Amino acid sequence: MGISSFKTGSMKRSFLAGNAAYIPLGFRAIFAGGYTNTQINVIQYVNIATTGNTTDFGDLTQARDNSFGNVSSTTRGLHAGGTAPSYVNTIDYITIATTGNAIDFGDLTGTNRSGGAASSSTRGLYFGGYNGSSLVTTIDYVTIASTGNATNFGNTNASGYVGAAVSSTTRACQGGGYNGSSHIANIDYVTIATTGNAANFGDLTQNRSSLNGAMGSNTRGIYSGGNTGGTYYNIIDYITIASTGNATDFGDLLVAYSSAAATSSPTRGLVAGGFPSSGLPVDVIQYVTIDTTGNATDFGDLLAATSSPVGNSNGHGGLA
Numbered sequence: 001m002g003i004s005s006f007k008t009g010s011m012k013r014s015f016l017a018g019n020a021a022y023i024p025l026g027f028r029a030i031f032a033g034g035y036t037n038t039q040i041n042v043i044q045y046v047n048i049a050t051t052g053n054t055t056d057f058g059d060l061t062q063a064r065d066n067s068f069g070n071v072s073s074t075t076r077g078l079h080a081g082g083t084a085p086s087y088v089n090t091i092d093y094i095t096i097a098t099t100g101n102a103i104d105f106g107d108l109t110g111t112n113r114s115g116g117a118a119s120s121s122t123r124g125l126y127f128g129g130y131n132g133s134s135l136v137t138t139i140d141y142v143t144i145a146s147t148g149n150a151t152n153f154g155n156t157n158a159s160g161y162v163g164a165a166v167s168s169t170t171r172a173c174q175g176g177g178y179n180g181s182s183h184i185a186n187i188d189y190v191t192i193a194t195t196g197n198a199a200n201f202g203d204l205t206q207n208r209s210s211l212n213g214a215m216g217s218n219t220r221g222i223y224s225g226g227n228t229g230g231t232y233y234n235i236i237d238y239i240t241i242a243s244t245g246n247a248t249d250f251g252d253l254l255v256a257y258s259s260a261a262a263t264s265s266p267t268r269g270l271v272a273g274g275f276p277s278s279g280l281p282v283d284v285i286q287y288v289t290i291d292t293t294g295n296a297t298d299f300g301d302l303l304a305a306t307s308s309p310v311g312n313s314n315g316h317g318g319l320a
Helices: none
Strands: 003-008 011-016 021-024 028-032 042-047 055-059 068-072 076-083 087-095 103-107 116-119 123-130 135-143 151-155 164-167 171-178 183-191 199-203 214-216 220-224 235-240 248-252 261-264 268-272 284-289 297-301 310-313
Touching: 028 261, 028 268, 068 123, 068 164, 068 261, 076 123, 076 310, 116 171, 123 164, 123 171, 164 220, 171 220, 171 235, 214 268, 220 261
Parallel strands: 068 116, 068 310, 116 164, 164 214, 214 261, 261 310
Antiparallel strands: 003 011, 011 021, 028 042, 028 310, 042 055, 068 076, 076 087, 087 103, 116 123, 123 135, 135 151, 164 171, 171 183, 183 199, 214 220, 220 235, 235 248, 261 268, 268 284, 284 297
């Protein structure tokens, strides 16, 4: 009896030819790097459809935090830039369905950290950031299936770093951040398949930076948490990616905190780790159901309490 494969919607399946029984391969969330009491190189994963603690996947090419995540295809995940502790331009990649250490992909156009990142199935975008002395206003892009250095895409509409980005199959939206003097609520957007400068989409419900990554389906983008210096937020906002306009309240995180990783399947969004007002990183993973509204629910734990990790998956909204 032969084994065949096909794709239905955004879920890959295998089935036994002859009786059409299939085994869902599932969607995997990857969380990488971050800070415990130092920068770490740990990569870990969970099955998004279940609940439970993460499992070790392998290591990044170097320990770092505040890097760019959320760039991935159905097969490959990329992690770029960050602080190690100096600023780096490294881009790593992994094969999501396997386990093992990351491999060098290429370099960003400059040393950079703490920007937003999002992707379609073919192209990954890196928005802005900070290079150690000034804000970065450029947007870089890579072709995920290849290896090589990033290329300039255009410029952000509102300068800022420590924001977060989310995507549909056609559009990427970068929200929030810090511009060196104030925390911003601005959301930018670009069309992923083109190049050019970002345009204004609308605003988050609250000015804030150090958001907990971003996550979403092909239709809805979700931004959570963040801070404005001394004030931490448990806010979860959402937008309809195909339109423009201000974000709407979705619900609340379990606690108010910032600097966590986030990623998703088409139906469920995960937020992992982070830094609350207590001053100590957390290991909690929580989840929301993207198409509804409501508060987050406990999912499980990371391998260790970690702030400023990054996430990606083989099932986010840009892959629908």
